[in-house]
Amino acid sequence: GTSISNVDALSRIELHNQECKTDSSESDAENQETESSKDDEIKVKELPVNHAKNQIIIKLGEQPINEYHVEIETVHNNRNRITVIFQKNDLETQIVKFIKEYLKPSKSYGVYFESD
Structure with a gap:
């Protein structure tokens, strides 16, 4: 057994x-x-935006226009900062247009979404 x-x-x-x-x-x-x-995929790291050489600050506006507004400045002598204000209406179209016009795939960017 x-x-x-x-x-x-x-x-x-x-x-x-x-x-x-x-x-x-x-x-x-x-x-x-x-x-x-x-x-x-887009690689995401949790770091302060100030660490990036190329910085994007994203804000939302409420203008009746369907166009975004961009300000470009150099900060700390060698860092580029793009501040973009997207309008809440037709947001997707504005974001795609901004990416095509301003961003280069070979560069990395630090992105900060400013909230109200």
Whole structure:
């Protein structure tokens, strides 16, 4: 009786090990997909905006126009600061237009959203 229960227990361990191997190979494939898709994402770091060489300060305005306003200045001798005021109406169009006109993909930017 004891030899049969030992064999049964050993076979269950072997089956469990095979299940774990299958699960880990699936998760490895998922990790590779996740890592490759992260190359296309915008990287986000939690740092003060003043640490960035290129700074963007975003504000929301309430003017009746559908256009954003931009002010560009150099601060601390070598840092560029872009202050942009987006109007609350048609916000998505304004943001896309601003990105196309002012931002360069090869540069990194510190962004600060000013709240009311």
